[in-house]
Amino acid sequence: MDQVVTAGIVEDHPVVIEGITSWISADPEHRIQVVLVAHDLMALEPVTGPVADVLILDLELNGQLVTERLPRLVAAGNRVVAFSAHSGPGLVREVLDSGAYAYVAKDEGRDYLVEAVLAAAADRPCVTRSQAKAFLGDDGPERPSLSNQERQALLLWFQGMSKASVGRRMSITENTVRQYIDRARMKYAALGRPALSKDALLARAIEDGIITPREVATYTSRASHPA
Amino acid sequence: MRAGPVPAAPASAGPSPAGPSASGPSSRVHPSAVLSARYGQSFDIAVIVVVAGWHVAGAGSELLPFRALYRSFPAQFALWLVIALAITAGAVRLLRGWSRPAWSYALAAVALAVTIAGAAGCPAGQLLRTDWAWGTAGWVGVLVLLRRPVGELAGFLLLNGLGTFAVLAHDGLHRSDVAGFITILAETTAIQLVVAVAARQMGATAREAAEVTQSEAAARAGELIAERLRAARQARWLALQETAGPLLRELADGSADPADPEVRRACAVEAARLRRLMAESDDAPGPLVHELHACADVAGRRGVAVDIEAVGALPSVPADVRRVITDTAIAILTTAVSQVRVTLTALPEGIAVSLVADSPVPPPSAAAPGVVIEHDRDRCNLWVEARWTR
Numbered sequence: 033m034d035q036v037v038t039a040g041i042v043e044d045h046p047v048v049i050e051g052i053t054s055w056i057s058a059d060p061e062h063r064i065q066v067v068l069v070a071h072d073l074m075a076l077e078p079v080t081g082p083v084a085d086v087l088i089l090d091l092e093l094n095g096q097l098v099t100e101r102l103p104r105l106v107a108a109g110n111r112v113v114a115f116s117a118h119s120g121p122g123l124v125r126e127v128l129d130s131g132a133y134a135y136v137a138k139d140e141g142r143d144y145l146v147e148a149v150l151a152a153a154a155d156r157p158c159v160t161r162s163q164a165k166a167f168l169g170d171d172g173p174e175r176p177s178l179s180n181q182e183r184q185a186l187l188l189w190f191q192g193m194s195k196a197s198v199g200r201r202m203s204i205t206e207n208t209v210r211q212y213i214d215r216a217r218m219k220y221a222a223l224g225r226p227a228l229s230k231d232a233l234l235a236r237a238i239e240d241g242i243i244t245p246r247e248v249a250t251y252t253s254r255a256s257h258p259a
Numbered sequence: 260m261r262a263g264p265v266p267a268a269p270a271s272a273g274p275s276p277a278g279p280s281a282s283g284p285s286s287r288v289h290p291s292a293v294l295s296a297r298y299g300q301s302f303d304i305a306v307i308v309v310v311a312g313w314h315v316a317g318a319g320s321e322l323l324p325f326r327a328l329y330r331s332f333p334a335q336f337a338l339w340l341v342i343a344l345a346i347t348a349g350a351v352r353l354l355r356g357w358s359r360p361a362w363s364y365a366l367a368a369v370a371l372a373v374t375i376a377g378a379a380g381c382p383a384g385q386l387l388r389t390d391w392a393w394g395t396a397g398w399v400g401v402l403v404l405l406r407r408p409v410g411e412l413a414g415f416l417l418l419n420g421l422g423t424f425a426v427l428a429h430d431g432l433h434r435s436d437v438a439g440f441i442t443i444l445a446e447t448t449a450i451q452l453v454v455a456v457a458a459r460q461m462g463a464t465a466r467e468a469a470e471v472t473q474s475e476a477a478a479r480a481g482e483l484i485a486e487r488l489r490a491a492r493q494a495r496w497l498a499l500q501e502t503a504g505p506l507l508r509e510l511a512d513g514s515a516d517p518a519d520p521e522v523r524r525a526c527a528v529e530a531a532r533l534r535r536l537m538a539e540s541d542d543a544p545g546p547l548v549h550e551l552h553a554c555a556d557v558a559g560r561r562g563v564a565v566d567i568e569a570v571g572a573l574p575s576v577p578a579d580v581r582r583v584i585t586d587t588a589i590a591i592l593t594t595a596v597s598q599v600r601v602t603l604t605a606l607p608e609g610i611a612v613s614l615v616a617d618s619p620v621p622p623p624s625a626a627a628p629g630v631v632i633e634h635d636r637d638r639c640n641l642w643v644e645a646r647w648t649r
Contacts, residue, residue, distance in 0.1 A: 121570065139566070168604060169570040190570070191644065192600035192615030197637040 037153040040068035040084040042076070043115070044093045048138075052088060052115075052145065059146050073101055082109040085153045088145070091116040091127065099127060106131035106227050111152040115141065124166035128220055131227030137162040155236040157217040164190035167216055176219035185212035214242050222248050300354070302461050306405060307350045309454065310398040314339075314346055321391035328382045328389055335380050335391075338373045342395055345369050349402040363403045367415050370399035374419050378426035386427055387439045393423045394443075397451045405458055412455050416448045498536060503529040527593040531557040535585050545569075547576050547612070550585050551601055558592040563599060565592065571605025576647060583627040584612050584645045591643060594618040606646070613644040 039056065043049050049069055056064045067084050070076060072093050076083060087110045091097055105112055112132045116123075119137040127135055133152035136145050137160065144160045151158035164186045167178070178186070181202070188198040189209075199206040218237045221230040237243050322339055326332045345366050352362060377392025400415040420440075427436055506525055509515035515522045534553040548569055555565040576584070592599055595616040604611045609629070618641045622634055627647075634643040 165568060165570050171571070187604060187611065190568075190604070191602045191611075191613040191642065192640075193635075193642050194637055194640070197635065197640075197642065200637070201635055201642075 036062070037064045037086060037150060038067040038084040039064050039149055040070070040076075040087045041066060042070045042073060042087065042093065043090040044071050045090075048090065051141065055142055055145055056149075064146065064149055073098060073105075076105070079104055079108045079110075082111070086111045086113055086133075086149045088113050088115050088149065089132075091118065091123075099123070099130065102127065102130040102132060103225070103227065106229050109228065111155075111229060113145070113148045113152050115145065119162040119165070121166040121169040124162055125170060125172075125220070128163070128166075129224040131225075131229040133229055133233065134158040134160060135163050135166070136160050155232040156240070157214050157221075157233060157237070159186075159189070159213045159217050161190050161192070163217070164213070167220065174223065176216075176223055178216050178219065179212075182212045182216045185209050186216055189213055211242055218243050218248075302458060302465075303353050303405070306402060306454065306458060307346075307353065310402045311346055311350070313398050314342060314395045318342070318391040318395040321389065325389040328385065330380050330382070335377065338377050338380070338392060341369065342373055342392070342399060345373075345399050346402060349399065353402065353405060358406050360407065363407060366403040367400055370396040370403075371415070371418055371422055375422045375426060378423050381426075383430045386423075386430060387436060387443065390423065393419060394447045397447055401451045401455050405455065409452070409455055409459065413452065416451060420444045420448065498532070502532065524593055527557055527561065528589055531589040531593060535589070545573060547573065547581050547584065547610075548603060550581060551588055551603075551612075554585055554589050554592055555599070555601065557589075558595060558599060563592070563595050563597060565599045565601065567601045567603075569603040573603055573605050574610055574649060576610060580627045580630055580647050583625045583630055583632075584647070586625050587622050587632060587643060587645055588612070588614055590620075590622050591616050591618050591641065594620050609646065609648040611644055611646045613642065615640055615642050617641070 041049055041052055043052065053066055056066060087105065089098070089102075089105070089112050091099055091114050102112060102114075114127045114132045114135045115138065116127075116135070117138045119139075124135045133155075134144075134148040134157065136148050140160050140162060144158065148158040148160065168183070168186055168190055181204075184202060185198055188201060189195065193201070195209045195213075196206045199209045202209065204212075214237065218234060221233045221237075234243070234248055238245055238248070318339065322335060326335075329335045348362075349366055352358070374392050374396040377396075378386055378390050381389045397416055397419050400412055400419065404412045404415060424440060427440060506515065506522075506529055510517065510522075510526075515525075517523065517526075531554045534556055535550050548567070551567060555567060558565050588601065591614045595618045597617055599614055599616040599618075602611075602613050604613075617639050619639075621636075621641070622632065622643045625632065629649065630645055630647050632643065632645045634641060636642070
């Protein structure tokens, strides 16, 4: 990535803001620049357009979950990376369905927040372990059907292995592991409520060869006409 | 040997030998209650048979031979039918368990009215010979007041006798009439009261028998639970003897040096096992997660960050399988340097429990039916997965 990615942070705890900015400034290539810090969503009103390339949003501001504000932020063109102390699979799936690019639980922040912001800026997925957990634990009637390989890659990734180790165990390359995991993520992006961000993710995934346009159509039709 | 598997506790494990009755005697109708109800019902049927039998055979055998003597035989027969209906109604109420006192009193009142009307229809001077209604009305009282206090029946029988006596007096009394009346009163009332009292006595006996059976069952269940707890304690004690005991002895006689990292590790393993043994007897939902938390406690005390995550609806895992899984976990938790991630994932065919840790040693080999344990290493991280297929 040649250009610097701009990021906004919406977070009510000063300590957490410091943590996020320290992770961002610890990036040896300084790929991210924080251009906005807000303690609540009021600072962003009226929501007319994106405030930065990527918005890092704490889902719980001043003791209240702000998940229902997500669709509007997404519709205004924000690329949202959700950052939360919660990691319940239901909440994670709901937030992704509302159009967040990635879900990073607070204890995963150090490892994945920078990666998730950079991926979102490029309209690419970043599947954290809490997302893998949310996909594995999905037993809803409209869940996408994951292939055995996708499921196994997600499982080993959730268990805590590095992607290289997952590849070694599954006798595939690390790249293929990434592809399996991203494909699972794309199956979720193709389902549920429509969102600009999901379209962008899917378009980029097709461009990157993770999925084919035909597959997107298959997932979507499965979603709209569940068996 | 210290790191080896501990023999499974047979008592806290395994299927319950007592079956459902030990797990929840209150969750279903106790057999003794059924027994009591059946016993009570057969006695009710016996009473109905006696009353109906008396009405057909006893009252009928008086009504028909004297049919020419009554003032109006059709009227007497109509009264006989009224009693037959009252008996039918009383029998249905008794068998259905309907017990509204108002209906009992109404049927008793009908019987009293029939007694008086029947007596009034008898030829003058021959009442005691030809009257069929008095006796059978008394039996109706026994039937409809079976669920009421005995005093009510006694009162009814008294009124029933007085009603007959009033008609007798109205016709003009003779001394022989009084003597005959008293004889009949004594006989019929005595028999009817005896039957009613016996019914109550039998019901009470059945209830008592049911209660005794029930308390015996409760005592047996209590003994069984106590026996299982005792066996669980015994198993814990045996496990302690096998591993922690020698270690404590070595520490006490100085042959094990607390400064030796190997001895410290062995101590940590034993501490984790003791915690697990305690956790095993806790009746917590999701015992495997509960036991893993207990094992993780020891690692936490050493300053190792332990993260436990569970996903999906976890199946219930048999105790011997849990032992093998937790033993593997203990081996890793006690050797991890700084962090361990423990995950439990529900699979369609069972469960996958994995640990990823910066532990330098491979896990011990352990086995249980249906369990496959695999491990792998990338650089400093050890990955171990125990997969149980039910």
